[in-house]
Amino acid sequence: MRVENVVKTFGETVRALDGVSLEFEPGIVYGLLGPNGAGKTTLIRVLTTLLKADSGYAEVAGVDVRADPVAARTHIGLAGQFAAVDDYLTGRENVEMVGRLYNLSAEEAKRRAGELLERIHLDDAADRTVRTYSGGMRRRLDLAASLVGRPQVLFLDEPTTGIDPQSRLDLWELIRDLIATGTTVLLTTQYLDEADQLANQIGVIDRGKLIAQGTGDGLKDRMGGSVIELHVADDERDRTLEALRAISHEASFETARKSIRLPAPDGSLTLLAVVRRLDESGITAQDVALHKPTLDDVFLTLTGRGAAEAEAERESTKQPGRRGRRERSAV
Ligand SMILES: Nc1ncnc2c1ncn2[C@@H]1O[C@H](COP(=O)(O)OP(=O)(O)O)[C@@H](O)[C@H]1O
Numbered sequence: 001m002r003v004e005n006v007v008k009t010f011g012e013t014v015r016a017l018d019g020v021s022l023e024f025e026p027g028i029v030y031g032l033l034g035p036n037g038a039g040k041t042t043l044i045r046v047l048t049t050l051l052k053a054d055s056g057y058a059e060v061a062g063v064d065v066r067a068d069p070v071a072a073r074t075h076i077g078l079a080g081q082f083a084a085v086d087d088y089l090t091g092r093e094n095v096e097m098v099g100r101l102y103n104l105s106a107e108e109a110k111r112r113a114g115e116l117l118e119r120i121h122l123d124d125a126a127d128r129t130v131r132t133y134s135g136g137m138r139r140r141l142d143l144a145a146s147l148v149g150r151p152q153v154l155f156l157d158e159p160t161t162g163i164d165p166q167s168r169l170d171l172w173e174l175i176r177d178l179i180a181t182g183t184t185v186l187l188t189t190q191y192l193d194e195a196d197q198l199a200n201q202i203g204v205i206d207r208g209k210l211i212a213q214g215t216g217d218g219l220k221d222r223m224g225g226s227v228i229e230l231h232v233a234d235d236e237r238d239r240t241l242e243a244l245r246a247i248s249h250e251a252s253f254e255t256a257r258k259s260i261r262l263p264a265p266d267g268s269l270t271l272l273a274v275v276r277r278l279d280e281s282g283i284t285a286q287d288v289a290l291h292k293p294t295l296d297d298v299f300l301t302l303t304g305r306g307a308a309e310a311e312a313e314r315e316s317t318k319q320p321g322r323r324g325r326r327e328r329s330a331v
């Protein structure tokens with residue numbers, strides 16, 4: 001898959017894709033990680049020929065999607081952010097219908113549906129109308145439908161967003177299973193752990209641009225392993241930041257969550273140092289926590305602003321925000 005400088009604007013103000021470029025080998029799972037509004041779905045829509053880019057080049061399975069959308073489509077499977085299944089049909093009928101859309105014979109569509117429903121563990125519910133399905137079951141069904149045409153390249157747009165934690169684990173396992181056969185996958189997600197679990201390579205997207213690329217471990221290493229997050233009273237914030245910068249000058253305040261964060265390369269030892277330092281400075285924290293890096297942490301390190309903040313900014317302006325890095329210490 002190859003994407004070069006793709007730009008897509010909506011109206012005069014929204015630059016959903018602002019010159020995004022990425023490239024990866026067939027057979028891998030590429031995780032595109034970014035907050036709400038970063039441009040993930042727009043990129044998927046361009047790559048799956050549902051939307052024409054303003055400029056730039058995109059190639060899927062060796063096919064130029066702009067020059068030859070019809071050929072590109074024959075190689076593509078798509079499971080969207082909102083499961084596109086028909087409520088009034090049964091699970092089986094849904095998958096069979098997609099098979100027919102892919103020009104399978106009635107018999108072949110039926111066979112393929114049966115096989116896929118079994119693979120996604122929906123055989124028991126296959127003959128119930130989709131109306132009765134849970135969110136997780138719908139996602140699984142949508143996934144099955146995206147595989148009917150045996151696509152070379154599969155697009156999964158936020159496959160687990162809005163799904164409860166247990167179904168999420170089940171879906172991860174299912175996705176891993178389904179893609180073990182060497183399908184090329186572009187998966188989008190807002191969760192670092194999801195990209196980490198499923199993808200061989202991760203790209204971080206912000207404001208319609210790729211801002212970092214690497215493995216999950218590589219991205220987490222930028223955070224130095226773990227993160228300490230704490231809350232203090234507003235009027236103690238500056239003093240706390242100053243005190244903690246003696247431990248890490250990357251200590252920063254994240255506006256959206258109103259929390260102070262710093263990398264904790266030595267895990268609980270760093271935590272201990274933080275607690276000591278606060279105590280020495282006579283600062284009382286409302287809470288102090290040590291956790292694994294999230295998208296928020298990676299994002300904060302890369303852009304100087306948190307993912308939630310990026311989303312809020314995007315929502316409020318509906319256009320790419322100010323260019324350049326915002327001052328880390330800005331409060
Ligand atoms: N059809 C559209 N018309 C106008 N703005 C759009 C449209 N689709 C997406 N956008 C805007 O483009 C930006 C990127 O959206 P999207 O690609 O859906 O992001 P993501 O999938 O990463 O959440 C957002 O600011 C969104 O509001």
Ligand SMILES: [Mg+2]
Pocket residue numbers: 040041042081157158
């Ligand atoms: Mg989206």
